Amino acid sequence: MRITEKDTLLFIGDSITDSGRDRTDPASLGDGYVHGIARTLRDRAGTGPGPTVINRGISGHRVYDLEPRWTTDVIDHRPTVVTVKIGINDTWRRYDQELLSPVDEFEACLDRLLTETERRLSARLVVITPFLLPVTPGQEDWFEDLAPRTDAVLRTALAHNALVVRADLVLPRAAEEEGAAELAPDGVHPTPLGHRLIADAWFAEVDAAPPTP
Template structure:
């Protein structure tokens, strides 16, 4: 896919998307994968190729948000921008809050909420949808237990994406593969929040997925 200056790319989710963006500046992209994607697309535009003028990129990630926090702001943070491409990255806080605060986010309810947001986007825009899977690279022994909650949640994300013909960025697999060559903390210092290297890998995976000929056809990404 070639983006043009008529495209508006909206990224929404939790702190991994937020990545320290300045909430007082609507154009702030933070210091994470969204900014890395923007840098790459802007660099391509700077080469002068007419096929790749830079699109408008909007970051609406919010630190700490779970799926329940997205619905109240979906209209203003997504639909009102009339996006041509919407990327959602959500889920790890729904798991994390179970283990550090005892706040439950049942997977069926999580899946239903994500379905509603993707359906709402499809009904009110012509935007192409992309979903980034949640991920975890345990750096503490207790984090291994989180997979009991995270694995079915990731499967729910994959099925919701497939049902809505969304492109799927398998951040979980990308970082898992990278962890064969890097210590987990080199990719996500606390197991959840990516380092610059981790963000770059997610950005590269997003760009590769966006440039694919067709979206993934099933929950396995195949």
């Protein structure tokens, strides 16, 4: 797929997508991977307008938090490409708040969101897998919950013919050389380098043009 100036790209998810955006400013993209993708597309457009990029990530959200705002934050913008990055908070809340998100319910909710998008839009779907780069011994235990959840994300993406950005593979591979803390100091929230790797992976899967360094 080649992104053009006619496209509207919408990104939705949790804090990794939010990345400090100003929610009082609809045009704010934060300072993470969404901003990096938008900057590359703008640079590529030269003097042209470039595609529209919208960030609707909200820090702390689980998949269930996306559902009540899906029409307002996704459908009503009539995007041509929808990228969803969700799942790590569904795992994290089990370990810090004992708030469970059963994988079957998580999968059913994500499926409803993608089904609704297909029903109401002619948009290309993109799913970014959740990831974890353990920086403490206790975080290793999270994979008991996260691994089946990632499998659920992959199954749902396949069922909807969505493009898949494998952040769960790209970031751990990079961490072998860079170190986990260099990519995500708390194991979850990316550094600028971590965000750049996500943006690179998004371009590699969604659009063949390489990002600007």
